[in-house]
Amino acid sequence: MERKVISFEEALLSLDHQKLKALIEQSSQTETNIHVVENLIVPALERIGNGWEQGDIALSQVYMSSRICEELVDDMLPVQSPERKNQPKMAITSLEDYHLMGKRIVYSVLRSSGFELQDYGRTTVDTLVNKAIDDKLQILLISTLMLHSALRVKEVNHQFLQKQVNIKIVVGGAPFLFDHNLWREVGADALGKSASASVGLISTIMGELSS
Amino acid sequence: MSQQSMSSLNRVLTTLSHKEPDRVPFFLLVTMHGAKALGLSIKDYFSSAKNVVEGQIRMQKKFRHDCIYTFFYAPIEIEAWGGEVIYSDNGPPNSGTPFIQSFDDIKTLHPPDVRKAPCLQKVLNATHMLKGKIGDEAPIIGVVMSPFSLPVMQMGFDRYFLLMHEHPDLFDQLMKINQEFCVNWANAQLDAGATAICYFDPVSSSTITTRKLYLNTGYQIACATLPRINGPTATHMASGRCIPILDDIAKTGTGLVGVSSLEPLEKIKSICKGKLTVVGNLNGIEMRRWDTTDAEIAVKATIQSAAPGGGFILSDNHGEIPWEITDDVLLAISHAVHQWGTYPILHM
Numbered sequence: 231m232e233r234k235v236i237s238f239e240e241a242l243l244s245l246d247h248q249k250l251k252a253l254i255e256q257s258s259q260t261e262t263n264i265h266v267v268e269n270l271i272v273p274a275l276e277r278i279g280n281g282w283e284q285g286d287i288a289l290s291q292v293y294m295s296s297r298i299c300e301e302l303v304d305d306m307l308p309v310q311s312p313e314r315k316n317q318p319k320m321a322i323t324s325l326e327d328y329h330l331m332g333k334r335i336v337y338s339v340l341r342s343s344g345f346e347l348q349d350y351g352r353t354t355v356d357t358l359v360n361k362a363i364d365d366k367l368q369i370l371l372i373s374t375l376m377l378h379s380a381l382r383v384k385e386v387n388h389q390f391l392q393k394q395v396n397i398k399i400v401v402g403g404a405p406f407l408f409d410h411n412l413w414r415e416v417g418a419d420a421l422g423k424s425a426s427a428s429v430g431l432i433s434t435i436m437g438e439l440s441s
Numbered sequence: 442m443s444q445q446s447m448s449s450l451n452r453v454l455t456t457l458s459h460k461e462p463d464r465v466p467f468f469l470l471v472t473m474h475g476a477k478a479l480g481l482s483i484k485d486y487f488s489s490a491k492n493v494v495e496g497q498i499r500m501q502k503k504f505r506h507d508c509i510y511t512f513f514y515a516p517i518e519i520e521a522w523g524g525e526v527i528y529s530d531n532g533p534p535n536s537g538t539p540f541i542q543s544f545d546d547i548k549t550l551h552p553p554d555v556r557k558a559p560c561l562q563k564v565l566n567a568t569h570m571l572k573g574k575i576g577d578e579a580p581i582i583g584v585v586m587s588p589f590s591l592p593v594m595q596m597g598f599d600r601y602f603l604l605m606h607e608h609p610d611l612f613d614q615l616m617k618i619n620q621e622f623c624v625n626w627a628n629a630q631l632d633a634g635a636t637a638i639c640y641f642d643p644v645s646s647s648t649i650t651t652r653k654l655y656l657n658t659g660y661q662i663a664c665a666t667l668p669r670i671n672g673p674t675a676t677h678m679a680s681g682r683c684i685p686i687l688d689d690i691a692k693t694g695t696g697l698v699g700v701s702s703l704e705p706l707e708k709i710k711s712i713c714k715g716k717l718t719v720v721g722n723l724n725g726i727e728m729r730r731w732d733t734t735d736a737e738i739a740v741k742a743t744i745q746s747a748a749p750g751g752g753f754i755l756s757d758n759h760g761e762i763p764w765e766i767t768d769d770v771l772l773a774i775s776h777a778v779h780q781w782g783t784y785p786i787l788h789m
Binding site for chain 2 (some may be wrong): 245287290293327328329330331373377379381404408411412440
């Protein structure tokens with residue numbers, strides 16, 4: 231399987247759509263669609279995410295890979311498919327920040343991994359808090375590029391505490407990578423160092439929520 | 442002139458020739474702090490060239506750094522193209538909705554006239570006034586976005602990546618348009634009195650593009666653009682990594698490179714030795730939590746890693762000090778450079 235994952239990763243990085251489809255068709259002969267996602271697509275995206283963290287893979291490749299995988303998985307697991315992991319209830323947003331790239335990549339990677347989540351787009355603190363509570367979210371993913379936007383996560387957390395709602399906050403984006411203590415300072419529950427890391431984080435939080 | 446009494450400009454020129462000046466040159470790239478100094482909102486501060494002139498002069502006196510920085514905010518170029526700028530009370534202005542909404546928009550796009558756009562005129566006026574006040578005492582650093590990095594604000598990152606990978610002809614067309622604007626904008630600032638131009642090119646950084654893609658895109662564009670700028674240039678990665686492409690950057694015709702705190706400075710300096718002057722790399726994000734002791738420790742470590750032999754200017758890693766950094770920390774950084782940055786550098 232490892233060899234197949236590496237081939238899939240290589241095809242993603244070289245934007246070889248034909249090879250990607252061939253690899254999926256090959257795997258689908260012996261596995262269900264959700265298993266193809268879990269055993270082929272997710273590990274390949276994880277390898278690409280790790281490569282980006284190590285500085286070996288560029289953001290443009292992470293972005294293109296995540297978009298391609300999202301399209302492939304949409305074909306394999308349509309939105310209404312019972313195999314889609316629609317728990318926990320979660321959403322992603324770019325908080326008071328006009329840089330939407332990070333949010334887009336994480337959204338695609340999570341959907342490529344079989345998760346369903348809402349895309350809130352760009353939000354302000356107050357609209358985000360109200361929407362998250364109205365939607366009864368369990369996990370809120372917040373992406374920022376600007377430092378002053380990252381610091382506003384503190385206000386989101388504060389309002390959640392005041393309103394006594396238990397919504398787990400996962401943060402990501404450049405300010406958190408340059409200051410490793412920032413995510414704790416703003417009261418987040420977890421930091422996603424890369425888009426692919428968010429898949430593992432969501433699974434861990436799901437385990438905590440169900441225990 | 443004795444080694445202890447160099448002007449800021451001479452200090453910088455000496456390090457650019459990869460020799461040791463009297464002390465480590467120090468670029469404190471402060472922009473929004475001028476608004477704090479004048480008691481103005483960020484929006485009001487940048488509304489007038491006079492404010493920026495006053496802010497830059499006051500900050501240079503206070504922090505004793507070796508340059509004047511005429512950078513207002515990144516989306517000022519987008520404003521010149523008719524795009525939207527969104528101000529914040531406690532952070533740099535952002536570009537709003539991208540004005541290139543479809544790839545076809547590129548077919549009819551024309552660059553603005555840099556001498557007619559009121560927002561750019563403010564920068565040119567500020568540069569001219571600052572040159573009148575500073576003369577040749579300190580370098581005046583103007584700023585342009587590279588033709589390769591500007592599209593992030595023109596059309597959004599995601600659409601730009603798709604353009605790059607799936608529409609090469611339109612990508613080339615956009616690069617030609619942006620190149621004309623970039624060259625005209627850089628040369629207008631030099632004409633107004635800027636000493637050098639900082640060429641911000643974060644999309645070329647290894648954080649965003651691979652070396653292979655860089656060599657086919659950002660590198661080619663820099664090689665075609667930088668020689669048309671009528672003065673010295675510094676390429677800045679705005680916090681992005683660049684070790685894999687440092688040798689390539691050196692071949693673009695730039696003289697300096699602004700580097701990230703995410704990469705080891707000692708290694709960067711060794712690759713750049715004799716080829717590029719290194720500018721960096723204090724962590725501007727972490728700086729927010731520093732006290733004066735932390736600032737001194739960071740400055741000492743940075744000097745120790747990169748200052749020996751010259752070819753080094755101490756600065757932050759992003760090209761803009763965040764709003765949240767206190768004057769106390771900035772003063773502590775300045776004090777540490779003046780205390781520990783005297784050549785020859787002693788083991789600390």
